[in-house]
Amino acid sequence: ETVPNYSFVHESTTAPPVSYHDYIVVGGGTAGCPLAATLSETANVLVLERGGSPYRKPGKTDKGNFLLTLLDPSPDSYAQIFITEDGVYNHRARVLGGGTVFNAGFYSHAETEFVKESGLDEALVNDAYQWVENKVVFKAPLLQWQTAVRDGLLEAGVLPYNGFTNEHINGTKIGSTIFDMNDHRHSAADLLEYADPKNIIVYLHATVTKILFTTQTVGSRPRAIGVIYEDAMGEKHTAYLTNDSKSEIIVSAGAIGSSQLLMLSGIGPRSQLEPLGIKVVIDQPMVGRGMADNTLNGVFIPSPNPVELSLLSTVGISLLVNYIEAGSGLNLAPSFGWISKFLLSILDQTTIGSFFDTRLNGGIILQKVARPLSTGHLKLRSTDPNETPKVRFNYFQEPEDLRNCVQGMKTIIVARKRVKE
Numbered sequence: 457e458t459v460p461n462y463s464f465v466h467e468s469t470t471a472p473p474v475s476y477h478d479y480i481v482v483g484g485g486t487a488g489c490p491l492a493a494t495l496s497e498t499a500n501v502l503v504l505e506r507g508g509s510p511y512r513k514p515g516k517t518d519k520g521n522f523l524l525t526l527l528d529p530s531p532d533s534y535a536q537i538f539i540t541e542d543g544v545y546n547h548r549a550r551v552l553g554g555g556t557v558f559n560a561g562f563y564s565h566a567e568t569e570f571v572k573e574s575g576l577d578e579a580l581v582n583d584a585y586q587w588v589e590n591k592v593v594f595k596a597p598l599l600q601w602q603t604a605v606r607d608g609l610l611e612a613g614v615l616p617y618n619g620f621t622n623e624h625i626n627g628t629k630i631g632s633t634i635f636d637m638n639d640h641r642h643s644a645a646d647l648l649e650y651a652d653p654k655n656i657i658v659y660l661h662a663t664v665t666k667i668l669f670t671t672q673t674v675g676s677r678p679r680a681i682g683v684i685y686e687d688a689m690g691e692k693h694t695a696y697l698t699n700d701s702k703s704e705i706i707v708s709a710g711a712i713g714s715s716q717l718l719m720l721s722g723i724g725p726r727s728q729l730e731p732l733g734i735k736v737v738i739d740q741p742m743v744g745r746g747m748a749d750n751t752l753n754g755v756f757i758p759s760p761n762p763v764e765l766s767l768l769s770t771v772g773i774s775l776l777v778n779y780i781e782a783g784s785g786l787n788l789a790p791s792f793g794w795i796s797k798f799l800l801s802i803l804d805q806t807t808i809g810s811f812f813d814t815r816l817n818g819g820i821i822l823q824k825v826a827r828p829l830s831t832g833h834l835k836l837r838s839t840d841p842n843e844t845p846k847v848r849f850n851y852f853q854e855p856e857d858l859r860n861c862v863q864g865m866k867t868i869i870v871a872r873k874r875v876k877e
């Protein structure tokens with residue numbers, strides 16, 4: 457079936473009180489959608505997604521509305537805003553298609569090293585890239601200032617020049633995007649076109665509140681047998697696994713949502729679970745540990761166009777605010793919120809849209825620390841699955857991360873100089 461006319465996607469209010477499936481996929485996001493589509497080739501699959509459909513408001517996810525959609529603070533926003541314990545603004549997906557529905561849309565393969573370390577079959581991984589690229593990946597046209605950024609990076613010594621490639625490699629390269637030639641976004645939800653409609657059912661606004669476990673024989677490890685989920689009216693439904701030996705519950709609820717759900721289901725550190733009245737299924741102290749994030753730091757390239765300039769400055773200032781917070785421990789998060797609100801109040805949707813639709817004369821170069829060494833943790837605030845847990849990333853705690861960040865900033869500042877010339 458083709459987007460947006462999937463016959464197998466329904467509101468969870470229409471779900472039966474009890475159902476049985478070979479696979480239950482919790483979280484229909486970037487990972488969940490393609491996984492469910494693949495599994496439906498040979499098995500009966502249920503996908504439970506807490507957000508709504510990305511297709512219900514056409515154009516909302518197109519490039520022109522990127523900022524509006526990302527900064528939307530409403531309760532049904534695709535991008536649920538939260539502030540980390542470090543004081544940095546961040547976003548969690550809450551929509552079918554997950555992060556690909558509002559992210560920056562940059563597409564890249566994984567590093568070859570990463571695939572090896574993960575123990576994945578390289579041939580299968582390469583097939584999977586092709587499978588994804590056939591549906592949702594496009595070659596972007598290069599704008600004039602982007603060509604100058606490329607040359608600036610080469611002059612700053614970011615070598616070799618790799619030309620156009622999807623490989624994740626050292627040097628300067630031109631990559632792909634999930635925006636097509638008409639600036640229309642494609643997302644992981646489009647990959648459900650690969651699903652077998654007879655074998656899959658997707659429920660929207662279905663928030664999984666708990667994974668159910670049983671102990672098969674005395675002394676054995678608990679086994680997941682089903683999940684409880686809540687629909688938009690607050691009604692509870694239960695989905696169980698069938699008796700097939702291959703049956704599985706797959707938790708693909710994102711880095712934060714997956715840890716949160718495990719803890720709510722009793723898998724996590726006893727010291728966190730018991731005070732909240734959660735019955736411990738396995739005392740597993742590692743759940744919620746090792747949380748890491750690549751901070752967004754960048755420089756902006758001013759544009760001679762006043763509207764573009766004001767938008768770029770605003771985004772630039774927001775980045776600076778996050779940068780200061782992450783580096784100094786100061787909590788300037790309210791300034792970011794204020795800047796976003798101000799931006800949205802003075803500029804209407806059409807203006808912001810036209811800003812992104814026009815051939816820009818300016819932009820932003822972002823710098824990220826790859827594979828940060830600094831890690832933090834996640835702690836539940838309550839037993840409410842809708843409430844984002846406390847998350848601390850301890851940005852720059854490891855001196856090497858700070859060194860890499862400073863080096864990256866120096867590089868993009870040299871590149872910017874070239875663009876200005």
Ligand SMILES: Cc1cc2nc3c(=O)[nH]c(=O)nc-3n(C[C@H](O)[C@H](O)[C@H](O)COP(=O)(O)OP(=O)(O)OC[C@H]3O[C@@H](n4cnc5c(N)ncnc54)[C@H](O)[C@@H]3O)c2cc1C
Binds near residue numbers: 507554558561
């Ligand atoms: C602003 C921003 C820009 C980014 N830009 C890029 C980029 O350009 N390129 C890139 O490769 N990556 C980018 N990323 C990162 C990328 O989007 C994420 O790494 C990726 O989407 C994570 O995929 P996932 O499947 O793990 O989780 P998600 O895509 O977040 O999917 C998790 C899903 O689970 C659902 N869920 C959570 N809890 C429950 C529950 N209890 N019950 C039911 N459903 C639940 C959520 O609603 C969500 O849809 C960006 C991220 C952000 C925030």
